[in-house]
Amino acid sequence: MKTELEINPTNTQIELDPSLEEVVSGEYKYGFTTNIEADEAPKGLNENIIRFISAKKNEPEWMLEWRLKAYQQWLKMKEPNWGNLQYPPIDFQDIIYYSAPKQKITIDSLDDIDPELKRTFDKLGISLDEQKRLSGVAVDAVIDSVSIATTFKKELAEQGIIFCSISEAIQEHPELVRQYLSSVVPVTDNYFTALNSAVFTDGSFCYIPKGVRCPMELSTYFRINAENTGQFERTLIVAEAGSYVSYLEGCTAPIRDENQLHAAVVEIVALDDAEVKYSTVQNWYPGDKDGKGGIYNFVTKRGICKGNNSKISWTQVETGSAITWKYPSVILKGDNSVGEFYSVAVTNNYQQADTGTKMMHIGKNTKSRIVSKGISAGFSQNSYRGLVQVAKQASNARNFSQCDSMLLGDKCGAHTFPYIEVKNSTAQVEHEATTSKIGEDQLFYCNQRGIDTETAVALIINGFAKEVMNQLPMEFAVEAQKLLAISLEGSVG
Amino acid sequence: MLSIQNLHANIDGKEILRGINLDVKPGEIHAIMGPNGAGKSTLASVLAGRADYEVTEGSVTFWGKDLLALAPEERAGEGLFLSFQYPVEIPGLSTTNFIKSAVNEVRKYRGQDALDAVSFLKLMKEKMALMNMDQVLLSRSLNEGFSGGEKKRNEIFQMAMLEPKLAILDETDSGLDIDAIRIVANGVNKLRNSENAVLAITHYQRLLDYIVPDFVHVLYQGRIVKSGTKELAYELEEKGYDFIKNEINIEEQV
Ligand SMILES: Nc1ncnc2c1ncn2[C@@H]1O[C@H](COP(=O)(O)OP(=O)(O)OP(=O)(O)O)[C@@H](O)[C@H]1O
Ligand SMILES: [Mg+2]
Secondary structure, eight states, X not given: OEEOOOOOXXXXXXXXXXXXXXXOOOOOTTOOOXXXXXXXXXXXXXXXXXXXXXXXXXXXXXXXXXXXXXXXXXXXXXXXXXSSOOOOOXXXXXXXXXXXXXXXXXXXXXXXXXXXXXXXXXXXXXXXXHIXXXXXXXXXXXXXXXXXXXXXXXXXXXXXOEEEEXXXXXXXXXXXXXXXXXSSSOTTSSHHHHHHHHHOOBOEEEEEOTTOBOSSOEEEEEEOOSTTBOBOBEEEEEEOTTOEEEEEEEEEOOOOSSEEEEOOEEEEEEOTTOEEEEEEEEOOOOOOTTSOSEXXXXXXXXXXXXXXXXEEEEEEEEOOOSEEEEOOEEEEOSTTOEEEEEEEEEEOTTOEEEEEEEEEEOSTTOEEEEEEEEEEETTXXXXXXXXXXXOTTOTTOEEEEEEEEEEESSSOEEEEEEEEEEOOTTXXXXXXXXXXXXXXXXXXXXXXXXXXXXXXXXXXXHHHTHHHHTTSXXXXXXXXXXXXXXXXXXXXX | OEEEEEEEEXXXXXXXXXXXXXXXOTTOEEEEEOOTTSXXXXXXXXXXXXXXXXXXEXXXXXXXXXXXXXXXXXXXXXXXXXXXXXXXXXXXXXXXXXXXXXXXXXXXHTTOOOOOXXXXXXXXXXXXXXXXXXHHHHHSEETTTOOHHHHXXXXXXXXXXXXXXXXXXXXXXXXXXXXXXXXXXXXXXXXXXXXXXXXXXXXXXXXXXXXXXXXXXXXXXXXXXXXXXXXXXXXXXHHOSHHHHHHHHHHHHO
């Protein structure tokens, strides 16, 4: 069975309180640049650049071979164009594929970090020292292409947990990297995974040994700083039998007039009884009011519930990027395994998001749950695209999908593309979708109680997205709530 | 505290209020009655500042300030409260959170600090007892799936939390069962003092047995056509609006 369904909301005119127009327009808060001397490769992509990257990172021969092979395959592939997205062609020769802050990277001592860089972290609200002291969240920060600091390494190591940059993992734990790298997302999965495999410069690696419950949230911060650079990070998480980890990634970028490319790959492996919770707060620069600049975000994220009774849960709050193309997925291979996808995607001005998930049921009694909340404002386009697949042998598979869209204004669009492929008759697949608008009545009701329109919009939006926000780790939920409000400032009116 | 003079208002070019005059002093209770479509809710909405309505003539002062020049949230800050005839639902937003935002926004307007979690909870407890309000209701999404009566109870509970100077109750009694009317009316009475006032819009004399009005006004075709004491409400209950309509028609013919 294959169904395709598109729900296009009718263009209902909503006229809002004229006073709403006075609500000040929101500006991107993280748009500063940092003056750090960078060590860069020349623009463009060819075998030499890949050799340059590999050499810079002092990689073993097998890694270089792997990259070059990926590059050869990429050359033969085509950029996907099935997304509900419109953008001019990307010139892959006009991108810098390697940019590293020029400084000695001392991983254990935070004191040696370039003060400018430290200030960057402060502005991002992730002062590493503070993080270390107060929140008990371990942080790995990646600026442009290179991982800068990993906090809490020692404490984690005591439990056998490895949390480091992927570059370091290639040096220190090559056997683990070789075993799992591209085991979930094949190099040739799509155009961008092949590109990423050829040129990835850093990212995080995380390994939780058997039976260990990671005692703190692990967190990675990605930031694009240098001009004309692309960021291609690679994240690999392996949760051995009976282990648990909660992982959070955040990202920001400076305001630039040119579009910048971000093409990441994240792979998760969960063995028997393991659980991985992966949360993203994506706040790449979305471009300005007229759609100028902004990050092109082409990301492949996939997890495999390899073992029985394992669970992988994706939570994403997507507020940034000019273009988002992203479908965090779960392969439910183990019996009784569970996959979850909770998403809030906000688009404003001229942003375009085509995001959703794939749940591939293979094992018996597997369950998946999809909750997607799309919020569109301005002239933006917001699409949910999801695939629920039930294989022949996957008896008693269950899926529940809920896709809700909210429109602010009448010039934006919300679209839903749910695909369902069921090959086993015992499967139960449920899909629900709604589209709503912030009503003038709701705003007036809030106003009457003393709440101004901007605050009212934030309250209503957070209410709408609550089921997803509740999935975020406590420390980040508050920040994410503010982010939703900021992203929509100036959108009502 | 409230002085309405010759107020005219349109919606979509259609004149609904056609010269309202009304004075409300601190400590007073005014009842507004009138047939369906007379303009009662319109009057309430215009006072609260709903943007759909265009005021074409007249003035409204509230404690000496030009009410019509203020944004709806500023009017709330000044102490005006409207209990809606049809309260709206906001899915996912807990009633408690909503009320907390309202209380703190109003405090901010008045230059007061926001209530911390403990003080807010204390205030909630106090008012819940006063209004016989169910805790479970307050933890649910704002008005979502509330019964008609529960919505009205929630309106009055919010009034108790905000302690307005002028409360406009738009058919708060409709949809309430007999016990609930008594509870709500008791709540309103307990909150009364010499500084605040109530404008109660109702179709039924029954509410006025509990909330005893100083004045009863009949609104008809966008004007207050008759004012009196609470006896007028009994008369209306007995005779219906026909006798007033007749009186007016006779006047108009003359
Ligand atoms: N958008 C609109 N366009 C045209 N007429 C409108 C609009 N909104 C309200 N009206 C009309 O204004 C008139 C007054 O309505 P209002 O709601 O104030 O009446 P009411 O006295 O509160 O009645 P009820 O007792 O039924 O609540 C009605 O005739 C109504 O149909
Ligand atoms: Mg009415």
